[in-house]
Amino acid sequence: MARKRVTLAQVAAEAEVAVSTASLVLSGRGTDMRISEKAQARVRDAAARLGYRPNAVSVGLRKGSTSTLAFVSDSVASSRLAGEMIKGAIEAARDRGYMVFVGETGGNVTLERQLLDAMVDRQVDGIILASMLTHGRSLPTGLDSTPAVLLNISIDGDPGIPVVVPDELQAGRDAATALVSAGLTDIHLIGAGPGLRDVRTISTAAHLRLQGILEVLSAHGLAPASGRAINQWLPPEGFRAADAILASGTPEAIVCFNDRLAMGVYQAIQSRGLSIPDDVSVVSFDDSSIAAWMRPGLTTVALPHRVMGKRAADLLVDAIEHDRAHPDEPGPTGVHLVPMPLRERDSIRARPGRD
Amino acid sequence: MARKRVTLAQVAAEAEVAVSTASLVLSGRGTDMRISEKAQARVRDAAARLGYRPNAVSVGLRKGSTSTLAFVSDSVASSRLAGEMIKGAIEAARDRGYMVFVGETGGNVTLERQLLDAMVDRQVDGIILASMLTHGRSLPTGLDSTPAVLLNISIDGDPGIPVVVPDELQAGRDAATALVSAGLTDIHLIGAGPGLRDVRTISTAAHLRLQGILEVLSAHGLAPASGRAINQWLPPEGFRAADAILASGTPEAIVCFNDRLAMGVYQAIQSRGLSIPDDVSVVSFDDSSIAAWMRPGLTTVALPHRVMGKRAADLLVDAIEHDRAHPDEPGPTGVHLVPMPLRERDSIRARPGRD
DNA sequence: CTGTTAGCGCGTTCAA
């Protein structure tokens, strides 16, 4: 097993040149250093024949840079989201020549420390710290000694490093606009609301979505017909909330704060023999995989996890390269909002008599 | 930025001993080598004071082993599965002191080669090669020079390394048994069947599930009342298939080959005003997240992705350690079947008049 | 018991 790797020294021997010559040739600076064409050819040939590949560990030790990123997330339950973000980050990293270590903390701070340390020990060039919750948290120490980017984490105060988060505020506006521009005015909220402070989760997404919704409604002289602040955004809760609304009449439209709530809402509406969107229009958030499969297809504002991951990796590599070029200047920073596109399907119907 | 790391030499200087002494003490073999208690204390103290952490890259170069695993998958669309497998692998790896590089090939063979090479360049100690399709494929070369495990991949012939796959055959048996033991005999198949060769996907899962189902049915003197071999196992296909069955009467029971098909089947049954499970019993496979949220809860045979990932990582570390201990003996091998547990919910009802 | 020495594989001076 494990047949020995060929080293640069072996290539040099095979090509009958010195190691440094081989090194220069293979790093593409042969012509630059005016090394004879025939020598270069011999080196390249030998390398190819022997199947030489530079030992990345050695290069890492020598240059201090390992072309490696760390992706550390807390990924609690909502694993699908994490998967997409990781995927986006990995792809972007690969395109820029980086590999990525992935670690999960399960929200455990001690574990997070250990993971971060292990990553730094392995000389990662940069760190993406991701959360699946988007709530305010404090920053682990040590993130200042290595380039880092925060993904889906909102920090209180300026973290001094780039932050990538979805544009939940605009998403809220877009969801509300989709309803209002269909002429719907009797709008009920399930998940949070009706007031700006009626939020039961630590997620900042809830606040921002609500804020965006209320902003658009009030701009049209409207207010939510009702609102339910819910702690757990799952189908059964959605069902119960919708059922309560339906008990006292048929609403024109319901905004669900995520697709799982919407699934329960669908069940409640349909079990009463009502039709979506003929009787009730529904709009939601997340665009999880079920949204497209529900009948009718659910119109929802997508959380672009993959794009967010990609964005974070790109920003991180930018930061790393900036750091290399200008070691003493402060690195890039700022909050990067990733747009949440509205996926229009078939759960909203314009009110008759309106355009 | 990037304040300099503390090196072993600095610790040794601070403790006024030689580097080798410091090395021995910090690797826990101080007492073993009978180094004076006070010297040991000085070293430990200095290390703690300076915040010393060994440079893993250097250790990797020196020892040839990096405490690092590679997880390479092709993860096509079905990303949630990949996420769970990765998670399981990462957790198990962490518990045994390994970090993991994650890479995705999107099914691109060239990319797979490049990724694998990049991993090997970084001196990973072992490789998990995973697929989300479980179909027969050929093995990339080079997997023989590094310990490796195949995850969710069935290879034609003996790959000579451990393989982890779900026990789909038994899963098929269990699904059929759940129905038969409820006294149901009018059983329709959606996804594959009715005959053993009626399969439209490359997935080996379809074959094995079908085989298990037919085995149990025939053991009870039964055969499928109907079967539909379907290419794409998605809700619309499930809806159409179920609708066709319902057009010619109400079936006692339907076996769906995955949960997404079942979702469509639910929609078809319920849109006709029929009840699950009072009129029709349904059983399925995968236990995807929607299964628990459907109404009524879907009884389904779970694909334990996380367990599979964990299993693969454990086997890989076993193989690595075996290799270290007995470098010339052949490594472990064999097919490891991971049980697929039946998640009983509320979509099956025993036929009245039976127990 | 402790210190010195020699690499792991590579990139980079500095001379020749």
Add this chain to the structure above:
DNA sequence: TTGAACGCGCTAACAG
């Protein structure tokens, strides 16, 4: 143009 020598940080022989 090329080759010899040094060191990244650490471990393992080998002396002392």
